[in-house]
Amino acid sequence: MIRYIRWCAYFCALLLAALLVNVARVQVWESAAAASNPANKRPAIQRYAERRGDILVDGRPVTGSRDSGQLLRYERTYRNGPLYAPVTGFSSQTYGTSFIERAEDRILAGTDPGLSAFPLWYELSRGRPPGGDAATTIRAAVQLAAYTGLGGKRGAVAAVEPATGRVLALVSSPSYDPSELSGTGARVKAAWARLNADPARPMLNRALRETYPPGSTxxxxxxxxxxDSGVVADVDAPTETPDPYPLPGTSTLLPNASTGCADASMAEAVQWSCNTVMAKIGVRVGLRGMVEAARRFGFNDGGLYVPSWVSRSNFDTDMSPDQLALSAIGQFNTTATPLQMAMVAAAVANGGEVLSPYLVDRTTQADGSQVRRGDRRGLGRAMSPATALRLQELMVKVVEDGTGRNAAIPGATVGGKTGTAQHGVGNAGTPYAWFISWAKAQDAPFPAVAVAVVVEDASARRGDISGNSAAAPIARAVMQAALATPTRRR
Incomplete structure (x- = not known):
């Protein structure tokens, strides 16, 4: 009898062991599959059971959370949604997240281990600390100046602080209100369908994700x-360039929009935007030299994050001489994001050093304790300090007595470069108006801001489109706002 009891006890112990093994299998090995199963609603319920942390501009939240009273309790809200949409992105219970909402999701949702001194406790208790905040580098006055300047026209503005890489403004127009996508149901699905079907593409972040031919910028x-290569030793020396300029190996003549470009110096070519002179100089530098120079500024780099990913700006690495001539003036296959061209202006303003742009100044716990901080990070040197100083002088001439007079700011030193970029089959598309610039306050030790503006402006008459008339006034407003509201040092 005792033997049977013993065997029964063994069998029960075996069943208990099997039960424990199965529980471990479900809880450990199959937990990820169960959590990702579309039929499992618990992760979504848990995710939206607490208020989401905020995205801050100038220390003030531009986001919030609303108690919907639904199963997915808290919905995201946005203050001045269209103004900050290219920065915040959206956080949707239906369509996920984008931009900072995605890049800093673990901080905002409260799942980042850095939010607690005892992350293992929250892991074991299946809870989480309150969502943290992401403080941006954006300055409200600069952002508003860029948004107001575009005035609903298709285009974008990027402004950075040359000495640090902080992004001071990031605007894409036309924009949209991320609040429309926050919840669930037919209203959100209708808004998503409408925004994606809009030919103006309001959800496209033109400042980070769209690439344009940069033209003369x-x-x-x-x-x-x-x-830097020594191809030009004296910027004031004549270049013996005819007007128009025959593209190498072809019978095609490259014209100028400006007059007086025949035999112009490089200084005059920058000041008056002579295509012929700069195309010839690009050919003289050669393919290898031009590719390397473009790379140093950030072209052909697909790994730029701010922390959202940035589209790759392109300068072809295999071209014939005639194609190189066109690429040297920002045409052919040369394309750039507005942020990339702001980096070009910033490199000149910063003595030749290229800084990695960044949007998140720091992340914090709900009580304000710092989790991580964004810091100055160099990407290398685009040019020598002597070359940067010479280009600063040339860009100042563009604004003081050249093609960019509309960017001038009384009492400040401003350097700029206009651009009118052709595009489309046979250059039939409405040209893009560009302006890149930097500004330094009177008696300031270094420039405070570098700006890139592109205006697609499909409603304008073709003959009226120029960087000076369409883009330079916007850049001037952005620079004025940046000079009037200095960055608070940490």
């Missing part, structure tokens, strides 16, 4: 390559 890169 790229001549700053070509000029830097020429000076």
């Amino acid at each position: 790229f001549k700053i890169v070509t000029a830097a390559a020429a000076l």
Whole structure:
């Protein structure tokens, strides 16, 4: 009898062991699969059971959370949603997250281990600390100046602080209100369908994700390559360039929009935006030299994050001489994001050093205790300090007595470069108006801001489109706002 009891006890122990093994299998090995199963609603319920942390501009939240009273309890809200949409992105219970909402999701949702001194306790208790905050580098006055300046026209503005890489403004127009996508149901699905079907593409972040031919603004890169390589030793020396200029190996003549470009110097070519001179200089620098110069400024780099990913700006690495001539003036296959061209202007303003742009100044716990901080990070040197100083002088001439007079600010030193970029089949598309610039306050030790503006402006008459008339006034307003509201040092 005792033997049977013993065997029964063994069998029960075996069943208990099997039960424990199965529980471990479900809880450990299959937990990820169960959590990702679309039929499992518990992760979503848990995710939205608490208020989400905020995204801050100038220390003030531009986001919030609303108790919907539904199963997915808290919905995201946005203050001045269209103004900050290219920065915040959206946080939707239906469509997920984008931009800072995605890049800093673990901080905002309260799941980042850095939010607690005892992360293991929250792991074991299946709880989480309150969502943390993400403080941006954006300055409200600069952002508003850029948004107001575009006035609903298709285009974008990027402004950075040259000495640190902080992004001071990031605007894409037309924009949208991320609040429309926050919840669930037919209203959100209808808004998503409408926004994605809109031919103006309001959800496209043109400042980070759209690439345009940069036109004559790229001549700053070509000029830097020429000076650093020694192809041009004297910026005031005649270049013996005919007007128009025959593209090498072809019968195609490259014209100028400006007059007086025949035999112009490189200084005059930058000041009056002579295509012929800068195209010839690009050919003289050569393919290898131009590719390397563009790379130093950030072109052909697909790994730029701010912390959201940035589209790769392109400068072809295999071209014929005639294609190189066009690429040297920002045409052919040369394309750039507005942020990339702001980096070009910032490199000139910063003595030739290129800084990695960044949008998140710091992340904090709910009580304000710091979790991580964004810091100055160099990407290398785009040009020598002497070349940067010479280009600063040339860009100042553009604004003081050249094609960019509309960017001038009384009492400040402003350097700039205009651009009118052709595009489309046979250049039939409405040209893009560009302006890149930097500004330094009177008696300030270094420039405070570098700006890039692109205006697609499909409603304008083709003959009226120029960087000076369409883009330079916007850049001036952005620079004025930046000079009037200095960055608070940490």
